[in-house]
Amino acid sequence: xxxxxxxxxxxxxxxxxxxxxxxxxxxxxxxxxxxxxxxxxxxxxxxxxxxxxxxxxxxxxxxxxxxxxxxxxxxxxxxxxxxxxxxxxxxxxxxxxxxxxxxxxxxxxxxxxxxxxxxxxxxxxxxxxxxxxxxxxxxxxxxxxxxxxxxxxxxxxxxxxxxxxxxxxxxxxxxxxxxxxxxxxxxxxxxxxxxxxxxxxxxxxxxxxxxxxxxxxxxxxxxxxxxxxxxxxxxxxxxxxxxxxxxxxxxxxxxxxxxxxxxxxxxxxxxxxxxxxxxxxxxxxxxxxxxxxxxxxxxxxxxxxxxxxxxxxxxxxxxxxxxxxxxxxxxxxxxxxxxxxxxxxxxxxxxxxxxxxxxxxxxxxxxxxxxxxxxxxxxxxxxxxxxxxxxxxxx
Amino acid sequence: xxxxxxxxxxxxxxxxxxxxxxxxxxxxxxxxxxxxxxxxxxxxxxxxxxxxxxxxxxxxxxxxxxxxxxxxxxxxxxxxxxxxxxxxxxxxxxxxxxxxxxxxxxxxxxxxxxxxxxxxxxxxxxxxxxxxxxxxxxxxxxxxxxxxxxxxxxxxxxxxxxxxxxxxxxxxxxxxxxxxxxxxxxxxxxxxxxxxxxxxxxxxxxxxxxxxxxxxxxxxxxxxxxxxxxxxxxxxxxxxxxxxxxxxxxxxxxxxxxxxxxxxxxxxxxxxxxxxxxxxxxxxxxxxxxxxxxxxxxxxxxxxxxxxxxxxxxxxxxxxxxxxxxxxxxxxxxxxxxxxxxxxxxxxxxxxxxxxxxxxxxxxxxx
Numbered sequence: 001x002x003x004x005x006x007x008x009x010x011x012x013x014x015x016x017x018x019x020x021x022x023x024x025x026x027x028x029x030x031x032x033x034x035x036x037x038x039x040x041x042x043x044x045x046x047x048x049x050x051x052x053x054x055x056x057x058x059x060x061x062x063x064x065x066x067x068x069x070x071x072x073x074x075x076x077x078x079x080x081x082x083x084x085x086x087x088x089x090x091x092x093x094x095x096x097x098x099x100x101x102x103x104x105x106x107x108x109x110x111x112x113x114x115x116x117x118x119x120x121x122x123x124x125x126x127x128x129x130x131x132x133x134x135x136x137x138x139x140x141x142x143x144x145x146x147x148x149x150x151x152x153x154x155x156x157x158x159x160x161x162x163x164x165x166x167x168x169x170x171x172x173x174x175x176x177x178x179x180x181x182x183x184x185x186x187x188x189x190x191x192x193x194x195x196x197x198x199x200x201x202x203x204x205x206x207x208x209x210x211x212x213x214x215x216x217x218x219x220x221x222x223x224x225x226x227x228x229x230x231x232x233x234x235x236x237x238x239x240x241x242x243x244x245x246x247x248x249x250x251x252x253x254x255x256x257x258x259x260x261x262x263x264x265x266x267x268x269x270x271x272x273x274x275x276x277x278x279x280x281x282x283x284x285x286x287x288x289x290x291x292x293x294x295x296x297x298x299x300x301x302x303x304x305x306x307x308x309x310x311x312x313x314x315x316x317x318x319x320x321x322x323x324x325x326x327x328x329x330x331x332x333x334x335x336x337x338x339x340x341x342x343x344x345x346x347x348x349x350x351x352x353x354x355x356x357x358x359x360x361x362x363x364x365x366x367x368x369x370x371x372x373x374x375x376x377x378x379x380x381x382x383x384x385x386x387x388x389x390x391x392x393x394x395x
Numbered sequence: 396x397x398x399x400x401x402x403x404x405x406x407x408x409x410x411x412x413x414x415x416x417x418x419x420x421x422x423x424x425x426x427x428x429x430x431x432x433x434x435x436x437x438x439x440x441x442x443x444x445x446x447x448x449x450x451x452x453x454x455x456x457x458x459x460x461x462x463x464x465x466x467x468x469x470x471x472x473x474x475x476x477x478x479x480x481x482x483x484x485x486x487x488x489x490x491x492x493x494x495x496x497x498x499x500x501x502x503x504x505x506x507x508x509x510x511x512x513x514x515x516x517x518x519x520x521x522x523x524x525x526x527x528x529x530x531x532x533x534x535x536x537x538x539x540x541x542x543x544x545x546x547x548x549x550x551x552x553x554x555x556x557x558x559x560x561x562x563x564x565x566x567x568x569x570x571x572x573x574x575x576x577x578x579x580x581x582x583x584x585x586x587x588x589x590x591x592x593x594x595x596x597x598x599x600x601x602x603x604x605x606x607x608x609x610x611x612x613x614x615x616x617x618x619x620x621x622x623x624x625x626x627x628x629x630x631x632x633x634x635x636x637x638x639x640x641x642x643x644x645x646x647x648x649x650x651x652x653x654x655x656x657x658x659x660x661x662x663x664x665x666x667x668x669x670x671x672x673x674x675x676x677x678x679x680x681x682x683x684x685x686x687x688x689x690x691x692x693x694x695x696x697x698x699x700x701x702x703x704x705x706x707x708x709x710x711x712x713x714x715x716x717x718x719x720x721x722x723x724x725x726x727x728x729x730x731x732x733x734x735x736x737x738x739x740x741x742x743x744x745x746x747x748x749x750x751x752x753x754x755x756x757x758x759x760x761x762x
Contacts, residue, residue, distance in 0.1 A: 094547070095535065110547040112539040113532060114484045136682070146487055146678065153681030165681055173679025174686070178672040189692035192751070195743035203752035206734040207723075229685035280528035329529060330561075337531030337557065 048353035050313035051267050052374050053257065053304075054124070055297065058100050059250075059276030060336050061320035063087060063347045065290055072290050075298030076349060079316065081358055083351030084393055088364040091322035091344055093336060097148055099321035099367075100272060104152055106371040106385025116148045121384055122157045124371050125166035128268055130159075131380040136224045138267045139166045142256040144249035145274035146173060152272060157384075166270060167228060169260075171252025174232060175240040183236065231263060247275040247289040254296035258303050261310060267378075279324055279334040286334065301351075315352025315377065317370050322346060354394055361392045427455050431724030432641050436632075438762045439600055439640075440465050442474040443654040447662050450721075462632055467625050472500040475510075478599065479517065481650065483540055484526065487675055491522040509621035510592070511583060514541070518579045530557040534578055541582045543591030589618035593627065600631055601640045644761035649677035651762070652687060656754065659722055660694045684760075691754045695747050702746045705739060712736050715749060722753045724762075 062068070067087065070077045094102060098111030105121040125139045143149035147170075154165030192200055201222065235256070243251050250273040257271045273293055279286030297318065304310045326340040336343050348370055354377070365388070372387030428436065433453055437445045440462075445453065453461055465471050476499055480486060491497075499516060502508040508516075517523060518537065527536045534556035538544045546553045556578050558565040564573040570581045582588055593614045597605035605613070616623045631637060647655065653673045657665040665673070673690055677683040694700055708714050715735045719727040727735065735752075738744045753759060 110545055112545075113527075113536050114482075114540055116482075116484060141681075143679075146484075146675075147481075148484060150678065150681040162682070168679075168681035170679030174676045176672070176675070179676045182669065182672045183693065186693045186697050189689060190696050192692075192748070195741070196745070196748055199738050199741060199744045200748055200752050203735060203738055203749065204756055206731055207753070207756045207758055208728050208731055225682075225685045225688075229689060232686060233689070277528075280532070333529070335529035335531050337529070 047377070048313060049315045049377055051261075051265070051269075051310075051315070052352075052377065053261070053269050053271065053300070053314060053316045054370070054374060055257075055271040055273070055316065055318040056100050056103055056321060057273055057276075057293065057297075057318050058096060058321045059274045059289075060096065060279060060322055060324045060334075061276050061290065061346065062323040062334075062342045063345070064323075064342060065287055066294075067347050069287075072287060073294040075294045075301060076318065078298070079301060079318075079351045080349050080360075083316070083349060084356050084359045084361055084390075086348040086350070086361050086363070086365060086390060087345075088362055089319060089346050089348045089369075090364060090366045091320075091346055092367075093322055093339075093343065096145075096274070096277065096321060097151075101152060102368055103319070103321055104270065104371060105155070106368045106375075106382050106387030108366075108368060108386070114148070116151065118151045118154065118156045120156055122155045122160040122164075122382070123152060123166070124374060124382065125152075125268065125270065126154050126157070126160035126164040127375055127380050127382045127385075128378055129164040129166075132267070132378060134267055136165070136167045137227055137264050140257075140260050140264070140266050140268070141166045141168045141270035141272060142253040142260070143168060143170045143272040143274070144172060144253040145272065146170060149272055149274070152270065166268070169232075169256055171240065171256050172249040175235060175243075175252055175256070177241055180236050180241045188233070231260075235259060246278065246285055247292045250275040250289065250293050251296050254293070254300055258300045261300075261304065261314075262307070265310070268374075276320075280329075281331050281333045283328060283332055283334060312353055315350070315355065317348065317350050317374060319348035319367060319370060320346045321367065348390070350390065350393055356393065356395045359392065361390075363391050365390055427457055428453065428461065429724075430454065430720050432458075433461075434724040435641055435644070435762050436461060438647075438651060438655070439632075440474070441470050442477065442651055443658050443664065444762075446658060459633060462629050466629055467504065469500060469504040472503040475503070476500045476513070477650070479514065481648075482595070483517065483523065483536075485517070485520075485522050487671075489522050489526040491517070491520045493520065496520055496522070506622070510617075510624045511588075511621035514592075515579065515583050518583065519576065530560040533575065534560055537578055537582045541591065542585060542587040543594070544587065586614070586618055590614040593617050596624075596628070597631055600628065601634075601636050602643065602645050603636065603640065606636075644758075646761050649683055649687075650674050652677065652683075652760065653690070655762075656691055656694055659754070660691075660700050660750075684755075687760070688755045692751060695751055695754075702750060705744075705746055708746070711739050714746075715739070718750065718753055722750075723756075723758050 066073045066076060067080070067085065092099060092102065092108040094108060094110045095113035097113060097115060098109065101111060101119050102108045104123040104125070105119060106124070107121045109119070109121070111119065125141065128134055129139050141152055143152065149170055150168045152166070153168040154160065154162050238259070240252050240255050243255065253271050253273060257269050260266060260269060275289045276286055276293070278289055301316065304314045322336060323343045323346050324334040324336050325338040326342045327338070329335050346367065348367070368385070368387045369390055371385060372382060373390045373393065375382045376389050433450065434444050436458065437443060437449070480490060485491060495516070499508065499513050503510070503513055518541070524533070527533045534553060535546045538546055538549070538553065538556065552568060555565040555567045559567050559572045559578050560575045562573055564571060567578060568581050568585055570577070572578065572581055590610060594605050594610055597609070597613070613627050617627065653665055653670055657663060657669070677686055680686055695702070703714070705711070712732055715732060716727045719725060719731070735749060739749060
């Protein structure tokens with residue numbers, strides 16, 4: 001850690017990363033000694049954090065358009081002023097899917113860009129649920145990118161997997177007008193209650209393939225599934241389905257996170273954004289998505305602050321999976337393939353009751369280290385992950 | 396002679412697959428299909444269970460006869476095309492909707508396009524371009540999805556492909572090219588692409604990795620003549636490995652689930668307007684069971700489904716057993732039949748309760 005006595009100037013130097021500061025930012029040493037993950041960390045003495053909002057501000061986002069252009073992201077800058085900003089986070093270009101998955105597994109491994117399958121390594125959601133005995137309604141992910149995104153929920157690892165997965169909601173997939181209209185056309189299902197519900201549970205349990213052992217799990221599972229089902233049906237009647245336009249998928253993912261926080265008060269919510277990738281064909285569209293996402297993150301942050309319980313117990317981590325090329329392509333967009341510092345280095349923001357305030361920490365880290373840090377915060381050891389911890393975070 | 400699933404299992408345990416393809420094929424040909432295997436084969440080939448009339452027609456008949464009927468048919472190619480679009484994630488707003496793209500299954504059925512031609516056309520659609528924007532993403536996806544390469548292991552080829560994509564002359568995968576179309580053509584016509592296609596299609600149909608030897612010979616056949624694809628699929632389905640697959644149900648994808656509930660409840664396929672929002676919504680959940688249950692109930696409670704009333708059932712046990720056979724592909728076990736019949740006697744249990752219980756069971760979610 002290089003900054004221990006933050007000043008307003010420190011913050012502005014890192015958070016705003018003005019064009020004058022840019023060459024300095026690029027020249028920062030990429031290599032630094034890191035401590036090995038020290039095994040299972042005890043729950044921190046006097047720790048206040050009880051829940052984490054972990055936002056993959058993904059789709060390929062350069063620091064140049066976020067903390068390098070404060071007008072684009074006033075809310076993120078505001079959060080940085082009350083938290084810790086890490087502007088030296090090293091990424092690996094593994095494709096959006098692979099890179100985002102690595103943020104959650106703490107292991108950088110290549111995955112096909114359109115690979116629509118689960119990874120072999122446990123995710124942070126599985127570690128938390130297994131080690132802390134959390135239920136499916138304690139750990140959520142809201143996503144924005146369609147079918148492929150649900151693969152973040154859990155891995156194929158035999159010791160972890162579906163039974164420890166996060167409950168995943170893809171905002172655009174479920175909460176869109178077409179689906180809501182379809183439900184309206186058919187009419188909402190007639191509730192099954194009372195004795196009929198009991199009989200239904202008994203009949204399901206009697207079907208041979210379910211088996212007596214899994215019947216108990218199924219009953220416990222059924223209660224959680226019923227809550228989630230109820231939530232989905234309620235959410236369909238709110239305004240989420242009406243969000244449209246550029247970045248609507250991301251906006252829905254963030255809206256859902258906000259609603260889930262107030263309804264379930266879960267221990268962990270991952271949010272995976274994706275719409276910034278519009279940058280391939282439109283630089284202006286990309287900036288518009290960033291502004292819109294910043295506003296939505298701001299609403300989420302304010303909602304947390306407005307709730308006494310959440311304000312005292314919620315931490316945020318926000319970072320992209322990687323950046324974008326240095327120069328515009330022929331369509332006046334930004335790809336990701338030039339290996340430049342704009343692509344390889346991104347910024348991470350941490351805000352929470354146990355963290356320092358107004359610090360810019362220039363120590364180089366890897367993006368996967370955020371996963372190790374969140375696990376540490378919960379006192380969980382991600383045994384298979386290669387993630388370390390962010391230095392200089394705790395107050 | 397009718398051979399049941401039980402017999403398949405015995406054979407799987409006691410014999411090793413013959414190395415003689417003719418012998419293997421002949422052995423498989425004689426087997427007749429029971430309700431479960433018929434349901435599975437229909438799902439595997441057409442992405443749905445059999446319609447009532449098809450169930451009547453094909454129950455107890457040989458797999459080879461069914462393959463003669465279905466392989467290469469228009470529904471077969473429609474399903475194949477839908478699976479390819481899903482593999483390339485050309486779904487939702489990226490789904491190719493042009494006339495030319497929609498005509499591809501028909502052309503495959505008429506033999507006017509080979510599988511390789513169809514995939515080539517798919518890669519040249521504007522949807523593919525939109526889905527994979529920019530040189531890096533486009534070339535990476537073409538190399539990964541068509542050839543099965545890990546681009547991080549062949550970075551130099553990736554850079555050459557990107558140069559060609561941008562219009563510069565480059566030697567990419569052994570060919571000198573200078574265009575985006577050249578990248579696509581080079582990949583799709585490569586031996587790697589033949590090997591990858593054969594491997595992934597075998598795995599998709601048989602739910603197990605292709606044996607090495609078979610991969611080599613089948614990829615060679617496909618590389619030489621892509622119209623051999625149907626012959627390969629036929630051989631795969633008549634192999635002992637497919638019998639193993641029949642004994643090991645796999646989870647249904649959301650796409651197949653939606654098609655399945657429409658066929659099982661309404662004896663018809665969903666329209667695009669019904670299918671896509673439902674599939675898209677289910678794909679938005681890592682555990683789709685809560686929403687699957689909602690959709691099943693939605694259809695059961697809808698106006699189109701006509702379930703008998705309890706009072707109209709002359710033989711409730713026979714009706715329940717029929718449901719087990721139709722929805723789960725097997726008769727009800729004695730204890731299951733007893734439980735269901737007893738429950739149905741209670742005033743609060745309706746016929747819809749029984750159907751709902753079966754269609755939201757774990758067993759129904761696999762095939």
